[in-house]
Amino acid sequence: xxxxxxxxxxxxxxxxxxxxxxxxxxxxxxxxxxxxxxxxxxxxxxxxxxxxxxxxxxxxxxxxxxxxxxxxxxxxxxxxxxxxxxxxxxxxxxxxxxxxxxxxxxxxxxxxxxxxxxxxxxxxxxxxxxxxxxxxxxxxxxxxxxxxxxxxxxxxxxxxxxxxxxxxxxxxxxxxxxxxxxxxxxxxxxxxxxxxxxxxxxxxxxxxxxxxxxxxxxxxxxxxxxxxxxxxxxxxxxxxxxxxxxxxxxxxxxx
Amino acid sequence: xxxxxxxxxxxxxxxxxxxxxxxxxxxxxxxxxxxxxxxxxxxxxxxxxxxxxxxxxxxxxxxxxxxxxxxxxxxxxxxxxxxxxxxxxxxxxxxxxxxxxxxxxxxxxxxxxxxxxxxxxxxxxxxxxxxxxxxxxxxxxxxxxxxxxxxxxxxxxxxxxxxxxxxxxxxxxxxxxxxxxxxxxxxxxxxxxxxxxxxxxxxxxxxxxxxxxxxxxxxxxxxxxxxxxxxxxxxxxxxxxxxxxxxxxxxxxxxxxxxxxxxxxxxxxxxxxxxxxxxxxxxxxxxxxxxxxxxxxxxxxxxxxxxxxxxxxxxxxxxxxxxxxxxxxxxxxxxxxxxxxxxxxxxxxxxxxxxxxxxxxxxxxxxxxxxxxxxxxxxxxxxxxxxxxxxxxxxxxxxxxxxxxxxxxxxxxxxxxxxxxxxxxxxxx
Numbered sequence: 109x110x111x112x113x114x115x116x117x118x119x120x121x122x123x124x125x126x127x128x129x130x131x132x133x134x135x136x137x138x139x140x141x142x143x144x145x146x147x148x149x150x151x152x153x154x155x156x157x158x159x160x161x162x163x164x165x166x167x168x169x170x171x172x173x174x175x176x177x178x179x180x181x182x183x184x185x186x187x188x189x190x191x192x193x194x195x196x197x198x199x200x201x202x203x204x205x206x207x208x209x210x211x212x213x214x215x216x217x218x219x220x221x222x223x224x225x226x227x228x229x230x231x232x233x234x235x236x237x238x239x240x241x242x243x244x245x246x247x248x249x250x251x252x253x254x255x256x257x258x259x260x261x262x263x264x265x266x267x268x269x270x271x272x273x274x275x276x277x278x279x280x281x282x283x284x285x286x287x288x289x290x291x292x293x294x295x296x297x298x299x300x301x302x303x304x305x306x307x308x309x310x311x312x313x314x315x316x317x318x319x320x321x322x323x324x325x326x327x328x329x330x331x332x333x334x335x336x337x338x339x340x341x342x343x344x345x346x347x348x349x350x351x352x353x354x355x356x357x358x359x360x361x362x363x
Numbered sequence: 364x365x366x367x368x369x370x371x372x373x374x375x376x377x378x379x380x381x382x383x384x385x386x387x388x389x390x391x392x393x394x395x396x397x398x399x400x401x402x403x404x405x406x407x408x409x410x411x412x413x414x415x416x417x418x419x420x421x422x423x424x425x426x427x428x429x430x431x432x433x434x435x436x437x438x439x440x441x442x443x444x445x446x447x448x449x450x451x452x453x454x455x456x457x458x459x460x461x462x463x464x465x466x467x468x469x470x471x472x473x474x475x476x477x478x479x480x481x482x483x484x485x486x487x488x489x490x491x492x493x494x495x496x497x498x499x500x501x502x503x504x505x506x507x508x509x510x511x512x513x514x515x516x517x518x519x520x521x522x523x524x525x526x527x528x529x530x531x532x533x534x535x536x537x538x539x540x541x542x543x544x545x546x547x548x549x550x551x552x553x554x555x556x557x558x559x560x561x562x563x564x565x566x567x568x569x570x571x572x573x574x575x576x577x578x579x580x581x582x583x584x585x586x587x588x589x590x591x592x593x594x595x596x597x598x599x600x601x602x603x604x605x606x607x608x609x610x611x612x613x614x615x616x617x618x619x620x621x622x623x624x625x626x627x628x629x630x631x632x633x634x635x636x637x638x639x640x641x642x643x644x645x646x647x648x649x650x651x652x653x654x655x656x657x658x659x660x661x662x663x664x665x666x667x668x669x670x671x672x673x674x675x676x677x678x679x680x681x682x683x684x685x686x687x688x689x690x691x692x693x694x695x696x697x698x699x700x701x702x703x704x705x706x707x708x709x710x711x712x713x714x715x716x717x718x719x720x721x722x723x724x725x726x727x728x729x730x731x732x733x734x735x736x737x738x739x740x741x742x743x744x745x746x747x748x749x750x751x752x753x754x755x756x757x758x759x760x761x762x763x764x765x766x767x768x769x770x771x772x773x774x775x776x777x778x779x780x781x782x783x784x785x786x787x788x789x790x791x792x
Contacts, residue, residue, distance in 0.1 A: 157722075159722070159723055160723075164725070165752060165753030166753075176548075177548075188753065189752070189753020189754060189791075190388065190753060190754040190791040190792050191750065191752075191753055191754055191755075191756060191791045192753070193388060193791070194388070200548065200581075201583055202583065202584065202615075203581070203583065203584065203586075203615075212506055212508075213508060214508075216511070216586060216613055216620070217620070217659070218615055218618060218619050218620030218657055218658060218659065219584070219615045219618045220618030220619060220620075220658050220659040220660070221659040221665070223661065224659055224661070224663050225663060225720075225722060228720065228722040331723065332723075333722075333723070350496065351496050352493070352496045352497065352545070354548065355545055355548065355551070356551075356579075356581070357499065357543055357545070357551060357553075360506060361436070361441055361491070
């Protein structure tokens, strides 16, 4: 009886300690997600793809994201180069439409297309329409190492596994979040047990009370390619994001 | 020519004052075509459609085309103005303009100008007014494209027929007043009043107005359309448009896009041969439909497979009569030329399209194969696109038409050209 009480108490303590750890990981991820969460986010970025070290023509994209009725909405419009100008991707939940600038036609793509490269970059369509509710919305998180280091900076190493029923997710992610200011420093993406690509963040600046990375690089480990994204403008709760943009008919309007 | 240039100049000048953002873009293209023939004879281009090479075809052609797009927009309005300078085969130009067959005699005389003319075409000229967040009013020449099919769109009653060999080709817009209303993010209703004067007519009568209605429903992984088209002809077969009802559906199943379209037409939009000397439109109800499947693999390879049942196509008896009619008339008139529509000639078609982007070498590879099981026609269209820079792309392509069985009088048999090599450079600005 006494032994069973001791065992029960021990189990409660261990369980509580684990719960505290799990909460910590989730709290940390939520803090790291905070700059990316928002109802209406507008941004302009330049994307440069490097293949075997050589830079391809830089693409300028204009992005609109909105969370509405608990569903992610995102619209990405290519402004440059001239050959791609007017090409646009519209994602509502798991549905994806593409407007081809050269012909003006809009096509709904099957979901099998979403995992593939968006515009020849190292970002997939899924990556481009990443949840405006943050990573914690689609993934369960686990603390792997509370005393990790990345690029000399102290950070938390946290692994992500997809929540049941979540779509557009990777098999596993491993993120490095700085201890000092809860910035995402690096995310490794895993499929079939292999690290297929890595996203690194830098040039954090304060905008609208949020620390937002103005530069990030996605590097592929399956081919000699990386994509650098430099954000020139970002607005949160932006008036530029309008509900009527997230409709297939608006794609026809895009020049 | 001067009128269009003046209009463009004025739009640029005043557009800047009227709209907060004015955008000028476009494309210039140079297209070199060669027609290899394996028996190089004087009559190498002869066919029932081109007896004695009346269409004046040559071994090599060089064409240029130019599109300039002007667009302006502000919070509540936008406008589009697209001008295209293209060389037109005269028969194609007439077909694209929804010809009025009563003017055939005048049209015939235009052939004296030569088989090709350079023409400035207004592809788009429209203004839109955004009333609130959910209502858009657009008037003018605008895109009315619809449907889910890659090679064919049976439910697209409004536009000229799409070329399955070049389904992404930009089509000339339609003059219309459209009202588009969004019911939340689920339903979209589009109502259009279409203005389409007959060839060489300066306007229309009330009874010549056309109308269309389209209802689109967007649900998770499913999208559906219902379409209706109204066209009133005082006499049957007056123009190339007939009333129609259509439905389309696209479903996402395990990552694959499965889609279909079905259309009912009150009559045919083209003529059928009745005898060696006569032709007419069908007046009965006709059905056309497509069924398709598309999938993108992890390697970026995209595959589309599509079946098209063409209720307006010719069976073997019709094709034989068409052949007999051409032999009898000798020089084919415009009406007979327009009865030949590659990709719509027979009743059954299968399309396989494969697309593979090779980002590492800035190259896209596309292969289309079109097979008609009831007429034994086979077409193959491979194409390689080199994306030289952000503005310049170079295409190398081939079109091959083959008749797999004798005596079928299929589209390959009638075509004066069986093989085409294409080299095209396009510059975007």
